[in-house]
Amino acid sequence: MNFPSSPWGAEFNLARSDSERLQNDEGRFSWMALSGTYRWKHFLMDDLTLKSGLGLASVHQERCCQVREDERSWAFTPDVEVSYRLSQYWDVFGAYRFFVGDKGTLSPSAFTLGVRAYWSRQAPVTTLINDDYLPPVMQTLRANTFALSEQVSQAVSADQSEFNQFFVQPDATDVQWQSLVLTLEDGREFRVPLSGRAGRLKAPLPDGKQVLRFALIGQEKDGGVIRRIESTQLVVAEEGKGFNVLLSVRSHFLGEKLYVQAY
Incomplete structure (x- = not known):
């Protein structure tokens, strides 16, 4: 216990x-x-x-x-x-x-x-909150992280708040990530094409708490092998607006894992 x-x-x-x-x-x-x-x-x-x-x-x-x-x-x-x-x-x-x-x-x-x-272990929890509730340290950390690309900096502007936007952080996997499949708790799927490690979903997502499954799909630059890596995340959306997601692939001794950061 x-x-x-x-x-x-x-x-x-x-x-x-x-x-x-x-x-x-x-x-x-x-x-x-x-x-x-x-x-x-x-x-x-x-x-x-x-x-x-x-x-x-x-x-x-x-x-x-x-x-x-x-x-x-x-x-x-x-x-x-x-x-x-x-x-x-x-x-x-x-x-x-x-x-x-x-x-x-x-x-x-x-x-x-x-x-x-485990029969009922909870997925990692991400709470989506308004900028007004973010402490200064978290705001600075977010700004430094998303400064990796100009596309990400555009995502934090207010005029894009109605969209759900996804960004893939550069990694050492030598894979060209081409699309993201987002699966909702009710089974609905959305395929988001990625361009320059970024993608956008205009369809509105349900408010409230739900488990989302993120699946990155790409192709190895050498050999052309299709790769797919998944992660499940419990998301609590407090606002009925779009959100931004930063996806990162990290290697470990058993393979690779997809990490999800959302706000």
């Missing part, structure tokens, strides 16, 4: 092993633990999370058949986990858990690699 507004959390874990050969005997063990955890999000890179925990575990071991033993003991169980967010619903992770205390003959310490699924 994680708390969205706090790095602290709590976990309950249990495990049981199959038979394990120990000299001429067979052994089995099981354990269950209640732990407190602490998370460092964006550890070293975006979407990488480091989590550490400390818990109290009850360890049960059985051994037979020359001498039958049934042991129960208590142990502290520190653990550390590194996870990477692949999407709104999937993570990959690696973890190591060890036990401190009287563990008996067998050691339940283990290294784990796995995939974790």
